[in-house]
Amino acid sequence: MILRHDTEPMPAPAALRPSPIAWLIAPALLLFVLFFVLPFSVMAVMSVYSGNPVTNPNAFLTTRHYMRFIVDDADIFHDALWATLKIGFITTVISLLIGYPLAHWMARMQSRLGHVLVLMAVIAPLLTGIVVRTFAWMTILQDKGVINTTLMSWGLISKPLPLMYNEFGTVVALVHIYVPFMVLTLTGVIGRIDERLEQAARSLGAGRIRAFVEVTLPLSLPGVLAGSLLVFALSISAYVTPSLMGGNDVLTLPMLIAQQVGTSFNPNFAGALGMILLVVCLIIVIAYNKILTRLTGEKGLA
Amino acid sequence: MISRRSILRAGTGLAAATTLGAPTILHAQASTLKITTWGGKWGDIMKATVLPAFEKEFKCTVSADQAFPYVPKLQASSKNDPLYDVLQTNSNEQWNCFTEGLVMDKVSVKDVPNVADVYPYAVSDKIVGVTIFTSAIGLGYRTDKGITPPKSWKDLADPKLAGARGSYLIPVNSLGQCHLMMLGKVYGKGLQDLDAAYKALELLKPIKLVDFTGQMEKMLLSAEVNEGVIHDSGVYRYEGDNRQPVDFCSPTEGVVALEQVLSVTPGSKVKQLAYAYMDYMLRPDVQKLLAEAVWYSPANKKVKLAEKYDTKLLTTPEKVATLIQPDWKWYNARKEDIDGRVTKILKS
Numbered sequence: 001m002i003l004r005h006d007t008e009p010m011p012a013p014a015a016l017r018p019s020p021i022a023w024l025i026a027p028a029l030l031l032f033v034l035f036f037v038l039p040f041s042v043m044a045v046m047s048v049y050s051g052n053p054v055t056n057p058n059a060f061l062t063t064r065h066y067m068r069f070i071v072d073d074a075d076i077f078h079d080a081l082w083a084t085l086k087i088g089f090i091t092t093v094i095s096l097l098i099g100y101p102l103a104h105w106m107a108r109m110q111s112r113l114g115h116v117l118v119l120m121a122v123i124a125p126l127l128t129g130i131v132v133r134t135f136a137w138m139t140i141l142q143d144k145g146v147i148n149t150t151l152m153s154w155g156l157i158s159k160p161l162p163l164m165y166n167e168f169g170t171v172v173a174l175v176h177i178y179v180p181f182m183v184l185t186l187t188g189v190i191g192r193i194d195e196r197l198e199q200a201a202r203s204l205g206a207g208r209i210r211a212f213v214e215v216t217l218p219l220s221l222p223g224v225l226a227g228s229l230l231v232f233a234l235s236i237s238a239y240v241t242p243s244l245m246g247g248n249d250v251l252t253l254p255m256l257i258a259q260q261v262g263t264s265f266n267p268n269f270a271g272a273l274g275m276i277l278l279v280v281c282l283i284i285v286i287a288y289n290k291i292l293t294r295l296t297g298e299k300g301l302a
Numbered sequence: 303m304i305s306r307r308s309i310l311r312a313g314t315g316l317a318a319a320t321t322l323g324a325p326t327i328l329h330a331q332a333s334t335l336k337i338t339t340w341g342g343k344w345g346d347i348m349k350a351t352v353l354p355a356f357e358k359e360f361k362c363t364v365s366a367d368q369a370f371p372y373v374p375k376l377q378a379s380s381k382n383d384p385l386y387d388v389l390q391t392n393s394n395e396q397w398n399c400f401t402e403g404l405v406m407d408k409v410s411v412k413d414v415p416n417v418a419d420v421y422p423y424a425v426s427d428k429i430v431g432v433t434i435f436t437s438a439i440g441l442g443y444r445t446d447k448g449i450t451p452p453k454s455w456k457d458l459a460d461p462k463l464a465g466a467r468g469s470y471l472i473p474v475n476s477l478g479q480c481h482l483m484m485l486g487k488v489y490g491k492g493l494q495d496l497d498a499a500y501k502a503l504e505l506l507k508p509i510k511l512v513d514f515t516g517q518m519e520k521m522l523l524s525a526e527v528n529e530g531v532i533h534d535s536g537v538y539r540y541e542g543d544n545r546q547p548v549d550f551c552s553p554t555e556g557v558v559a560l561e562q563v564l565s566v567t568p569g570s571k572v573k574q575l576a577y578a579y580m581d582y583m584l585r586p587d588v589q590k591l592l593a594e595a596v597w598y599s600p601a602n603k604k605v606k607l608a609e610k611y612d613t614k615l616l617t618t619p620e621k622v623a624t625l626i627q628p629d630w631k632w633y634n635a636r637k638e639d640i641d642g643r644v645t646k647i648l649k650s
Contacts, residue, residue: 055381074642143465144526160465165510248471248511248648262371263474264637265398267378 047271065272076251077273081280084252087167088236091174095231096224098175099182103223104216106183107190119187122180130177134241137173138164141245165247173241178234182227189223190216218295225292229285236281253277333362335575337388340562341368344596351591356582362575376404380569387570388579389431393561394476396430397630405430405565413577416584416602421622423559424601428627431565434583435598436625437533438557438616439480442518444528446547455488455553458529459505468510468521468530472648473641475513480558481531482644483628488555493628496640503647511648522548533560535597538614552624559625562598 046052047066051059069077102122109115125133140146143160151157163169193216201211239254246252253273260270339348345368353364367375367386373395379385381403389396389405399405408425409432411418417425417432424433441452452458458467470478482503483493490498510527512518519536521527523546534557537550564583566576582588589600593607599616600607607617616622633640 052377055377055379074639074645076642076645142524142526144524243513244517248509248645251645251649259473259641261374264641265373265377265402266638267374 043271043274045271046268047275049268051268065269066276068269069272069276077256080251080253080256081276083167083250084236084254084277085280085284087170087174087242087250087252088232090167090171091178091235092228092232094171094175095179095182096228099179099186099227100220100224103183103186104190106187107193108195122183125176126180130240131244133177134173134244137169137176138244141169141172164245166249167246169245170242170250173245174235174238177238177241178231181230181234185227185230186220186223189226190220193219221292221295225289229288232285233281236277333360333572333575334365335362335388335572335579336365336384336386337367337579338372338386338390339366339368340390341370342596344592347592347595352583352588356579359582360575360578362572364579373399373404376567377402381567382569383571384567384569386567387572387576389565389567390434391563392476393429393433393559393563393627394479394630394634396563396565397634399565400430401631401634404567406568407431407565409566409577409580414581414584416581419604420584420601421603421619423622423625423627424561426627428629429561429563431563432580432584433559433561433563433601434580434589435562435593435600436616437535437560437562437598438552438625439477439531439533439560440553440557441551442522442530442532442537442548443551444522444525444547445549447525447528449528451549452529452551453554455484455555457553458531459502460529463529465508465510466526466528467506468512468518468527469506470515470518470531471511471513472644473637475515477515477518477531477533477560478511479633479640480560480628482640483633484555484558484626487626493626494632496636496643500643500647503644507648509648534599534614538597541610556624556626559627561627 048061048063049059050062050064053059072078102118106115106118106122109118138145141163142148143164145163147163148157148160151161152159163172197219198211198215201215202208206214236252237254238252239258242250242252243255243258246255253276257270257273257277260266260273339345345366348366353366356362357364372386372389372391375385376389376399384404389399391399396405400407407430409417414432420432423429423436441455441458443449443452445451449462450457450460458469469481472478472482482496482499485502486495486499487493489495489502510521510530512521515533515536518527518530518532522530522532522537523540532550534550534552537548540546540548564580566573566580570576584602586600586602586605589602589605590607592598593600593605593615594611597611597615599622603619605617606612607615611617616625
């Protein structure tokens, strides 16, 4: 009996067999590789070539696209990067200021029906395309738009207020488009905070504001972090809204990238601009994560 | 009597015949012409009428891409097996493609017989491939805002139009690029006088800039601008039941040609079919149909348009002579520098 067992082939060690979890993760991993790693790698490779190495045998390795950005003879690339980050930062802060109270109200809402209705109101704009929502803002904010026409017909202003074709109009439209992402992220986090902690603070003599600042706000910081990063990432990569709302006053890196691909037909420089935007954003995100981690004493997201 | 053996024999024979005939069948199936074409009303007519008739006559299928921009997609595809057989774009993009070896230069009368009937501008040395239609770039203006109808390109700089004049983001729109070159001609020594053009741009501030012609139409219709750079078809189409208080001015210094150009890719496997398509698009009946639908001036001299189109579009040698064709090869070679310069100038 023992002899027979010894002569039978040994079963494969459990460690070599793929676990069921690995099989479950495999499709997601495949998608990640196909739709992120691969395009990203292509972009990175293109950014260090003079042309397309697949279709052009004369393409050679070069750093000229990065040098072009660094030297910035045209004096527009650094401005574009700064404008991108500035618009992203302002949009994030305003979205947080609008989104936090709304998310808090939703999370603490006792009525289930009320919660569903407000949730639907928050989600509803997402069902309309970004182009449509941006065009809607154009009809409201342009010189002959709803606001300026109304104010002029009432005699309150003699010439249109500069509501569009500038950073102001761009930020207004971006905030409207991205606030739902902030609200949805925060609602989940605030909803999981035990209300009794706040009640305990109040029973120990803390006022409503102090209980919020010292109990609820610190506990909701992971949500603030996640929501802010999401809105910041979406804002700095926005193309349609800054293009339509910004006029000649706003030039962001995504606009420059689209310009390089679509009208200058220079995908290599576009790749370099994309890499630069990615690296700058990663640095900002890591720094932001570290600061918030230090403030909360918790583990960050990145 | 049909035996099992005879059925098997017949089946084997059929299979053999099918196998032997496969290349022919495959060849017939492979006759797909891949083209680019515009969307909107143009695209509707192409898909409903023009392309089905071509497919029927030439026993092929046409795969039409309407998702702009086409050139980056062509750049990304193999030169030996290009994404398109026929590329339809404006002239500036054709020159980019020609410089990169993505499209072929001229077409001959032998390959495209209708080329013999086109106006000289359609095959001039400023053109890669062949022009099938053109529009005239000039000034569109509101007729209900009390502004003096423009006569010259200089009229756009009228101080009364401050903030109510419009043009295009020069780095992304060929009409904006044409406007810049016209400023060089009107205020300086010629289309290539960039210093004069840059100075003239300063005179136009404040100006509303958009990135595509549809947006300029929308701005004119909503009176967001009272006068702006636009192609004639973008104004003339608002007539009849669709009438709007807008009109088009062909400035005395001339109008710039906005050509719709066809070219063939060197790696196309169906070049004869591609030439046949070019020839078909230059046929008088096809030209008339499309010209009257979207108010484009036909390149074929033999086209007879209905009177209301004929009076406004460029349909005689005299009217065609007012067309100015920019040297896109020259412009494209300097585009990066120009883009940087004009972006700085126009940013307020």
